[in-house]
Amino acid sequence: MSIPELELISHHLCPYVQRAVITLLEKEIPHQRTYIDLANKPEWFQQISPLGQVPLLKVEGEVLFESAVICEYLDEITLGSLHPADPLIKAKHRAWIEFGSSILNTIAGFYNAPTEAVFEQKRYELINKFTWLDRHWQGSPYFAGETFSLVDAVYGPIFRYFDGFEAIADFNFFADTARIRAWRQTLSVRPSIQNAVTQDYPQLLLNFFKRRDSYLMRLQH
Template structure:
């Protein structure tokens, strides 16, 4: 029986990207509906108690929260992305949470208003990626040569830096050869590339410039393609 899947989305939401990557890796068709989170429709609030994207509607039944959506898709669809053993799955889930913590730091990075706080966010991000550098193994992915659910989580994390790198060199990845190789491998993955629209970089840059933050000031001094 073929499930009817509809992904309720926002064009910039990294958690939506996780769900889109997962659905693509599972090889299933799905419809995608973008909403404006600044003007949430009533029907969306009816199915998303926290008012957040993504929501996955499965045969008319809504599932909210990205972590729950990922686990549901892993449990119900072929092409498993989690490791085989319970201990390895627990380890990967823990690093997925680490990826969510990085997203929180990224939100601070593009939101803080002053140089001192901005430098603190840069330091916080570099500290986390240093920890990842020590954890990564042979590659090309997080845990070897197989693309896993933990890689799904980090694809949207690294995508932010494609735009950040156009604004300035903040030294976050300096010397982190394993992290940088992993980032490049995820960037090449078709499911990661197609999780956003072609205008995503321009949309993200516009979002940053409207934040009235320290990074938005820096972004205003550069144009796409410049460093």
């Protein structure tokens, strides 16, 4: 299969960008990465991004947006697949990928929560979502069993946030979800997941949290 020239328009902290990077690394796809400042979006970016969001994948003059679409495209232009072949199982994988996006929205609500009440509500929502996931667990060590799939590429960046939260305080998110704890550990040592961010990611994330007048930051000593 011949791979077209690819450029991923990225941001250093974006978990949706990380999904695409993990897919590129898993499938060993040559590409170029361009990082932009989302607080000061370049004019050229605004001209090509329908939602003003990263990631974008430039494919020889064409532009793809939406991380799930980008990951599936990257998967399809290379040999082997990070999606199951069975249509029903594949549909379920796509659903848990969507669920991952909803977890990311709750995570944003958690680190932006202005008051203890909102913070606790978001913490509870996150625990509840991971309990759902734990109950629908497919296999070990990865989501689908022995092989890494696009669902894993989505949850690696999700779990990375919790390393940042735990550097601030212990919130016991995974106390009752042992399978999710084990999955988190498995994903944390996967090279594609480790290499989907730059080495300064923990500091960049902390700086990002610090720019917020949030309850989370008031817990930091």
